[in-house]
Amino acid sequence: MTIAWTRPLDAGSTIETLLVGESEAINEVRRLVRQVGPASASVLIMGPSGSGKEMVARAIHISSIRKSKPFVAVNCGAIPRDLLESELFGHEKGSFTGATALRKGRFEDANGGTLFLDEIGDMPADMQVKLLRVLEERAITRVGGHAVIPVDTRIVSATHRDIALSIEDQRFREDLFYRLAVFPITLPSLYDRPEDIPLLVEHFLDRIAEPDGRVKFSAGALLHMSGHPWPGNVRELRNVVERAAILYPNKTIHPEQVDLLITRKAGLRPAERKVLWAMTERAAETAAPEQGVVLPAVIADPFAAGPVDLKARIVAMERELIELALGRAGGVVAEAARLLSLQRTTLIEKMNKYGISRDVGAETA
Numbered sequence: 001m002t003i004a005w006t007r008p009l010d011a012g013s014t015i016e017t018l019l020v021g022e023s024e025a026i027n028e029v030r031r032l033v034r035q036v037g038p039a040s041a042s043v044l045i046m047g048p049s050g051s052g053k054e055m056v057a058r059a060i061h062i063s064s065i066r067k068s069k070p071f072v073a074v075n076c077g078a079i080p081r082d083l084l085e086s087e088l089f090g091h092e093k094g095s096f097t098g099a100t101a102l103r104k105g106r107f108e109d110a111n112g113g114t115l116f117l118d119e120i121g122d123m124p125a126d127m128q129v130k131l132l133r134v135l136e137e138r139a140i141t142r143v144g145g146h147a148v149i150p151v152d153t154r155i156v157s158a159t160h161r162d163i164a165l166s167i168e169d170q171r172f173r174e175d176l177f178y179r180l181a182v183f184p185i186t187l188p189s190l191y192d193r194p195e196d197i198p199l200l201v202e203h204f205l206d207r208i209a210e211p212d213g214r215v216k217f218s219a220g221a222l223l224h225m226s227g228h229p230w231p232g233n234v235r236e237l238r239n240v241v242e243r244a245a246i247l248y249p250n251k252t253i254h255p256e257q258v259d260l261l262i263t264r265k266a267g268l269r270p271a272e273r274k275v276l277w278a279m280t281e282r283a284a285e286t287a288a289p290e291q292g293v294v295l296p297a298v299i300a301d302p303f304a305a306g307p308v309d310l311k312a313r314i315v316a317m318e319r320e321l322i323e324l325a326l327g328r329a330g331g332v333v334a335e336a337a338r339l340l341s342l343q344r345t346t347l348i349e350k351m352n353k354y355g356i357s358r359d360v361g362a363e364t365a
């Protein structure tokens with residue numbers, strides 16, 4: 001079963017409906033958004049994954065005079081490095097193999113509006129140089145092109161990394177940082193503002209269609225939730241509320257159920273479930289039908305159903321492990337690469353080859 005949202009995220013949104021919470025920290029974030037929104041200054045949003053960076057970016061966009069123009073989001077960490085330049089700046093027809101037509105880049109798509117550069121801390125060094133030049137010149141040149149095309153695009157960027165550390169390690173250019181962070185905003189983790197949990201729970205429940213009746217969280221459950229570390233921040237809380245709505249319609253959640261709802265996450269993630277399904281399906285194919293009990297293919301005689309296509313098996317296993325690692329790493333490519341003992345660039349090449357996106361294992365977008 002999937003959750004039906006009662007309305008799209010942006011319909012009739014305001015700063016208040018996008019950024020829910022009454023903690024000092026969130027009040028301050030809303031105040032900063034109101035202040036910087038109308039200006040066209042570049043904003044860099046920092047904070048851990050799931051803390052609401054993209055929400056803040058959208059809130060900035062809708063509080064600016066650009067709100068009737070596009071808000072375009074690019075995840076700089078998810079796009080293979082050799083495609084990132086053409087993604088951002090576009091390309092002319094025939095500029096490289098596969099460039100069969102002219103394609104406008106995201107800067108041009110966002111002209112007049114806001115370009116949200118997510119995970120900017122993952123941007124490769126050569127792209128950092130190119131981006132800096134574009135920001136200085138307020139103009140782009142498409143890959144394989146010569147024309148200098150002026151763009152009026154407001155840049156809001158975000159990173160979950162400690163960018164000061166990245167600058168120290170020379171992984172991020174200091175001059176680019178100052179360009180992007182004319183106005184920095186830092187989001188606190190959910191653990192640091194547990195007083196926002198009840199409002200956020202209400203907010204997510206309000207947005208879920210519940211034909212079988214609404215789930216309720218007891219005061220004890222909410223108290224219990226304020227002690228959880230929330231490594232996935234608001235995104236994790238949203239997932240817990242969604243699971244509660246699915247599993248306990250018209251019921252009241254108590255602290256025991258909270259533990260179950262939270263640890264379900266620590267159990268099987270969708271990518272892991274998918275792998276398990278794939279394994280049992282293959283086992284069913286491989287195992288002789290009269291065996292009765294279906295064993296995983298690795299335990300059952302692998303040749304019972306005839307010759308094995310070793311290459312195809314290896315490819316399938318490679319895909320599965322990549323998806324599994326991305327799911328485990330919460331979509332952080334560098335972490336998935338570590339789990340697979342691969343270079344980040346090698347992993348990105350493989351993801352590209354198999355058409356795997358980095359949020360393959362995420363429970364919700």
Ligand SMILES: Nc1ncnc2c1ncn2[C@@H]1O[C@H](COP(=O)(O)OP(=O)(O)O)[C@@H](O)[C@H]1O
Binds near residue numbers: 020021051234
């Ligand atoms: N203050 C908030 N109020 C309401 N929803 C929020 C808030 N912060 C985060 N969310 C929700 O949590 C999820 C993760 O937020 P997102 O902005 O994508 O985080 P990040 O970009 O930092 O990883 C989204 O579903 C978003 O709607």
Ligand SMILES: [Mg+2]
Binds near residue numbers: 050053054118
């Ligand atoms: Mg994000």
